[in-house]
Amino acid sequence: MxxxxxxxxxxxxxxxxxxxxxxxxxxxxxxxxxxxxxxxxxxxxxxxxxxxxxxxxxxxxxxxxxxxxxxxxxxxxxxxxxxxxxxxxxxxxxxxxxxxxxxxxxxxxxxxxxxxxxxxxxxxxxxxxxxxxxxxxxxxxxxxxxxxxxxxxxxxxxxxxxxxxxxxxxxxxxxxxxxxxxxxxxxxxxVATDSASAELAKYASNAFLAVKLSYVNVLAELCERFGADVREVARTMGLDARIGPEFLAPGPGWGGSCLPKDTSALLHAAESAGVEFGILRDAVRVNARQRARVVRAVRQAVTGSPAGSLAGTRIGLLGLAFKAGTGDLRDSPALAVAADLARAGAELAAHDPAVSAVPGLDAVQVVDDPYLVAKDAAALVVLTEWPEFRDLDWARLAASAARAVVVDTRNLLDPGAVAGFTHVGVGTQPRRQS
The missing domain is CATH 3.40.50.720 (NAD(P)-binding Rossmann-like Domain)
Incomplete structure (x- = not known):
């Protein structure tokens, strides 16, 4: 009816x-x-x-x-x-x-x-x-x-x-x-239930996804230390029906319009109810740390040291939205990383298929041609998992860059397909492609 x-x-x-x-x-x-x-x-x-x-x-x-x-x-x-x-x-x-x-x-x-x-x-x-x-x-x-x-x-x-x-x-x-x-x-x-359970179910679902993402980001760090590949570890985990493959991809952190505010709201609700929700608090802490880890990875890739100076260094960013398929910049981990790189003195050029400007972050020059981000760049950084980035002419990008290294924070790229670049992933080992 x-x-x-x-x-x-x-x-x-x-x-x-x-x-x-x-x-x-x-x-x-x-x-x-x-x-x-x-x-x-x-x-x-x-x-x-x-x-x-x-x-x-x-x-x-x-x-x-x-x-x-x-x-x-x-x-x-x-x-x-x-x-x-x-x-x-x-x-x-x-x-x-x-x-x-x-x-x-x-x-x-x-x-x-x-x-x-x-x-x-x-x-x-x-x-x-x-x-x-x-x-x-x-x-x-x-x-x-x-x-x-x-x-x-x-x-x-x-x-x-x-x-x-x-x-x-x-x-x-x-x-x-x-x-x-x-x-x-x-x-x-x-699911026909009472109103309190319905309201809590929304927060509980998003908070669980945030915990899962933070878990795999810590796992990625562990893989880097042990020489393992987080993609293989996550693939193995995901085949277990109790775990599933979704939200087991490491990245620069989780963001967007929902997960940050919903985890914050659930933590506040737990505190007001006298319930210690340490696992969720730790997931939020890991998320903040993950963004700092990306910046250290860029410093390492550019200078050879995780504490090296980026002052005056030109860096190209691929992706600004919090995830592919949207132009949403709210709580975008890509923007958080960009802001930290700018504070470190880096000169930033960025391309995102759905973003034409970044309000409040003048240090980022947004360009409509992805090949322009590589011009004279000491490194490229993939921050959003847009599939079209896989199809770029990486040999052309390498020829334009000052230094052919790509920090792939989404493990989006096939290391064997980025011609001329050294590929630095998350939870993997760096690989040079000639």
Whole structure:
């Protein structure tokens, strides 16, 4: 049965949810306070670099199933309203619910009785229980329905999810069933649980991935000391069904819009509950150390010493986004490494297929031609795992560089295919390719 769905917030999660719900046959009204964003979306202009998203927005606009507005009043007739609002970390690490707390009283004065209010934003445990008070209403059922969208795969993750989590108090309420029915076309298993468990499940999932990434980064360091290859070790581990191959690739650290803020939020929640979450705290500490390890590797590659000076040294960076498939620079480990290299006095040129500028980091000259980053460079550093970097003409890069060495922080490249370069990976041994 088609529903009238309201989406509050046209950011990454809200826009993806709006476009995908329209694709599933529902009538969707997406509200955002940014009038210029609303106008652009109404013309089908999508600023987010996400595969298929612009296509689905255009389809919804053309079918008349998707509309964008800055007028909350247009949510009055909605059957369900999804809250897709930002919850950034405050200075102490806890999520800042200021936007949510501002919007909810407005919705409470607007929505018709029986409208289901759904939290899709990542929110602290206990938020669903607070929402009726913030709405000033007890006739609006509340459902926790956290999102599990990966940037670069958001549309596919929404339409083909691993699971759909629906939290209500008590579990299995009629409002929860209504939310679950929206996802029936996806065929995904539904976890019907209480709201606190649903809210905690989101944090627990992202924190576990962060721990797994930090684990493999420490393992990579151990491999370097013992002469082992972390790729072979991780491949062996990943064949164990209890472990799996995902998130076992070392790199310059984890970042993006979710893992850093969600680990911070979960640590704050654990501390406030009197629970010592040392394993997660150590994962965060390892992540900070990993970025410093990359800088030391660059110093070693350029000067022969992990403490050597980079002052005045030209270094080319391949990749700036926190991962391939997106132009998102939020908490990007690539930017953290670039900032440290700049503070060390290096002159930086960078190329990323999805990034044209780096606000706030003037020391990085962003170029649109990947071959320009090699010009007179003492080293190239691969910081984002864009597959197109494998297909570059490495002999041409070597001819342009002052010193043909590449520090591959993602183990993206085949050491045998980077003609003329010395390849320095993570958790591997340096290899010279003639």
């Amino acid at each position: 088609a529903e009238h769905i309201g989406i509050v917030g046209a950011g990454y999660v809200g826009l993806t949810s709006a476009a995908c719900f329209a694709r599933l046959g529902h009538r969707v009204t997406c509200v955002d306070a940014d009038e210029s964003k609303v106008d652009a979306l109404g013309r089908g202009e999508v600023a987010i670099a996400e595969p298929r998203l612009a296509e689905l927005v255009a389809q919804g606009l053309g079918d008349g199933t998707l509309t964008f507005t800055d007028a909350q009043a247009e949510l009055y007739g909605a059957d369900l309203v999804f809250l897709c609002l930002p919850t950034p970390p405050a200075e102490d690490g806890r999520p800042d619910l200021g936007v949510l707390e501002h919007v909810l009283p407005q919705l409470g004065r607007l929505l018709r009785p029986g409208c289901v209010v759904v939290t899709k934003s990542t929110v602290p445990v206990g938020t669903a229980a607070r929402i009726p008070g913030l709405l000033g209403r007890d006739d609006l059922p509340v459902v926790a329905n956290p999102e599990f969208l990966r940037e670069g795969h958001a549309v596919d993750d929404f339409l083909h999810p691993d699971r759909v989590v629906v939290g209500t108090d008590p579990p299995g309420s009629p409002a929860g069933h209504r939310v679950a029915r929206l996802y029936e076309p996806t065929g995904a298993p539904v």
